[in-house]
Amino acid sequence: GAGVSQSPSNKVTEKGKDVELRCDPISGHTALYWYRQRLGQGLEFLIYFQGNSAPDKSGLPSDRFSAERTGESVSTLTIQRTQQEDSAVYLCASSPTDRGPGNTIYFGEGSWLTVV
Amino acid sequence: DQQVKQNSPSLSVQEGRISILNCDYTNSMFDYFLWYKKYPAEGPTFLISISSIKDKNEDGRFTVFLNKSAKHLSLHIVPSQPGDSAVYFCAARKRGNQFYFGTGTSLTVIP
Numbered sequence: 001g002a003g004v005s006q007s008p009s010n011k012v013t014e015k016g017k018d019v020e021l022r023c024d025p026i027s028g029h030t031a032l033y034w035y036r037q038r039l040g041q042g043l044e045f046l047i048y049f050q051g052n053s054a055p056d057k058s059g060l061p062s063d064r065f066s067a068e069r070t071g072e073s074v075s076t077l078t079i080q081r082t083q084q085e086d087s088a089v090y091l092c093a094s095s096p097t098d099r100g101p102g103n104t105i106y107f108g109e110g111s112w113l114t115v116v
Numbered sequence: 117d118q119q120v121k122q123n124s125p126s127l128s129v130q131e132g133r134i135s136i137l138n139c140d141y142t143n144s145m146f147d148y149f150l151w152y153k154k155y156p157a158e159g160p161t162f163l164i165s166i167s168s169i170k171d172k173n174e175d176g177r178f179t180v181f182l183n184k185s186a187k188h189l190s191l192h193i194v195p196s197q198p199g200d201s202a203v204y205f206c207a208a209r210k211r212g213n214q215f216y217f218g219t220g221t222s223l224t225v226i227p
Contacts, residue, residue, distance in 0.1 A: 004159075031213050042122075042219030043160070043205060050213055091159055095213060104150060105207070105215050107159035 002026075004108035006092050012114045013082055021077045021111045025094030030072050033095075033105065038088040046090075049075065082115045089113070119143045120208050122218035130226050135193040137221050139206030142187065146208040146216075151180060151191045154203045154220070163204075164191070196225045 005024040013019050025032050034046040045059035049069045060066070064082075069075040079086055089110040095103055121140045129135045137151075147168045152160035166173040166180045166189070173180050179192045193200055206218040 033215065035217070043217040045216070048214060056214065093159075093215075095215075103148065103209070103213070104162050104165060106162065107152075109159045112157075 006108035010112045023075045023092030029094035031095040033093040035091045120216045120218040126222045128224045132195045135196045137191040148209040150207045152205040
């Protein structure tokens with residue numbers, strides 16, 4: 001597709017339920033990122049996939065969070081047993097293979113999660 | 117550990133004046149710096165970037181300055197327009213394609 005696509009765009013869930021958020025990166029982009037922005041706060045890194053390398057999971061806030069990526073395409077971020085503090089916009093981004101100067105990162109519109 | 121810092125959470129500027137947004141970083145391994153703009157209910161969009169080998173990059177009303185010795189970069193917008201009102205994020209890339217973002221500065225341009 002033309003840009004990074006995320007679904008659902010909005011999700012309201014009850015505390016304790018599991019949620020899955022999906023990201024379709026820009027075609028051909030080997031790097032995929034998940035970030036989170038809670039109300040009034042900055043962009044918080046969650047996880048990074050680069051090609052076939054082991055993902056960098058250092059930003060995942062707890063073991064309730066996990067993410068997978070199918071090859072160099074779709075990624076799913078799963079939050080188990082959601083808590084109210086998980087309410088945030090979850091942003092997916094991708095960037096191309098080229099790691100040289102001029103590379104940049106492109107964001108989707110985000111998935112707005114509200115845990116009630 | 118916040119490696120990219122934006123110490124001003126908000127900034128208000130009169131239309132037509134210059135907006136200066138600041139960003140500091142701690143890691144000397146960063147080789148590429150970017151600014152993103154974010155409107156409410158939208159994802160961040162790329163605005164302008166600069167390589168660590170340069171000290172200035174200009175694109176229309178937007179100019180980014182990099183001071184490597186001070187580990188500081190700034191975004192200048194001149195003249196500022198009401199449509200520039202948004203949250204601006206500074207980002208830095210470390211070799212290997214990992215990006216680090218600041219906490220954002222909310223710019224309000226007053227008509």
